Amino acid sequence: MSGATLRLILLRFAVTRLVLFGVASAALIQLPxxxxxxQTFHLPTQPHPVLEAWARYDACWFLTIAQHGYRDPIAGxxxxxxxxxxxxxxxxxxxxxxxxxxxxxxxxxxxxxxLLFVLLLWMLVERDWGERVAHAAVWTYLLFPxxxxxxxxxxxxxxxVTTTGALLMARRARWLAAGLLVALATLTRPxxxxxxxxxxxxxxxxxxxxxxxxxxxxxxxxxxVAAAAAAYVVLAWIVFGSPLAVVDMQASVRGGFSAPWQxxxxxxxxxxxxxxxxxxxxxxxxxxxxxxSLPVLFATLPLGYACYALVVILVPVSQSLMSFxxxxxxSFPHAILLARAMDRPWVASTLYxxxxxxxxxxxxAFATWHWVA
Numbered sequence: 602m603s604g605a606t607l608r609l610i611l612l613r614f615a616v617t618r619l620v621l622f623g624v625a626s627a628a629l630i631q632l633p634x635x636x637x638x639x640q641t642f643h644l645p646t647q648p649h650p651v652l653e654a655w656a657r658y659d660a661c662w663f664l665t666i667a668q669h670g671y672r673d674p675i676a677g678x679x680x681x682x683x684x685x686x687x688x689x690x691x692x693x694x695x696x697x698x699x700x701x702x703x704x705x706x707x708x709x710x711x712x713x714x715x716l717l718f719v720l721l722l723w724m725l726v727e728r729d730w731g732e733r734v735a736h737a738a739v740w741t742y743l744l745f746p747x748x749x750x751x752x753x754x755x756x757x758x759x760x761x762v763t764t765t766g767a768l769l770m771a772r773r774a775r776w777l778a779a780g781l782l783v784a785l786a787t788l789t790r791p792x793x794x795x796x797x798x799x800x801x802x803x804x805x806x807x808x809x810x811x812x813x814x815x816x817x818x819x820x821x822x823x824x825x826v827a828a829a830a831a832a833y834v835v836l837a838w839i840v841f842g843s844p845l846a847v848v849d850m851q852a853s854v855r856g857g858f859s860a861p862w863q864x865x866x867x868x869x870x871x872x873x874x875x876x877x878x879x880x881x882x883x884x885x886x887x888x889x890x891x892x893x894s895l896p897v898l899f900a901t902l903p904l905g906y907a908c909y910a911l912v913v914i915l916v917p918v919s920q921s922l923m924s925f926x927x928x929x930x931x932s933f934p935h936a937i938l939l940a941r942a943m944d945r946p947w948v949a950s951t952l953y954x955x956x957x958x959x960x961x962x963x964x965x966a967f968a969t970w971h972w973v974a
Contacts (some may be wrong), residue, residue, distance in 0.1 A: 879921060
């Protein structure tokens with residue numbers, strides 16, 4: 602990556618974040634807060650609108666874990682801490698003594714990981730599809746309507762930077778580094794372990810390229826991931842009394858697994874609305890588009906990318922459409938596919954303004970406790 606490219610990506614990131622944070626603060630000051638949603642579990646009022654605008658939904662749980670861990674009693678309704686993996690709140694807890702405020706720590710970590718992710722994504726995409734597609738992929742992740750979550754106190758940005766970092770290390774045959782990064786992804790979100798799929802695909806291609814077989818190198822990928830998964834299972838067993846506590850909590854929130862078409866049927870029976878908790882037409886359209894594009898992914902992208910996207914999309918869709926706009930974000934192969942379509946000027950000139958407006962509207966809705974994800 603040249604110095605000019607680095608400066609350009611940094612400028613784009615800085616400008617879009619300044620606009621986004623400005624929209625969040627203005628919305629909180631000027632628009633009414635949803636009186637029902639705002640009564641759900643939330644943090645104490647933050648000292649500034651810039652911080653208060655992000656103290657919503659899952660961010661409250663991440664910061665509660667960062668401050669109180671998994672065992673300390675908390676006030677409120679159902680304790681949902683079992684649904685949240687430990688890496689991100691542990692990072693927030695570690696930085697809080699330095700910056701003196703957990704919300705600031707969370708925002709700094711998320712945005713640092715977000716920035717690093719788009720830089721890694723550019724390098725990953727440029728290697729196979731050239732600079733124009735790489736820049737389009739970065740723009741897609743900066744402007745996509747639900748991408749504001751990557752700047753919030755959510756763990757998606759940590760998952761994306763560890764996943765793309767692992768894949769980039771695998772492309773460079775640095776297998777231990779790749780394994781360690783997949784291990785971190787495993788500790789970030791329930792589907793983080795799926796990051797091993799494209800890494801193992803790269804390992805298979807590396808072997809087939811004529812490189813002598815080296816079992817210890819494969820072990821250096823698998824061993825850290827297995828250790829991270831085992832560590833979380835033990836943690837869940839000790840803290841929650843069940844090694845499958847996250848599965849049980851996800852089922853209680855999102856429902857059990859079913860055929861991937863069942864959530865669409867349920868949405869229709871419940872009465873579809875433009876966007877709400879669990880019968881959102883927007884989430885349904887995004888899910889249908891993501892599913893419909895899977896054959897194109899398998900036809901045009903590396904097999905490991907396509908298999909990764911398949912799992913990332915199919916698992917949430919097999920439970921519920923709830924929050925799909927956010928759960929789609931880890932599927933960077935879909936963003937690459939979209940970025941390749943952006944090579945057509947009319948596509949880019951149509952979608953970029955729509956994405957920008959959509960993100961501003963959703964950020965304002967999120968800041969005012971109107972359900973987004």
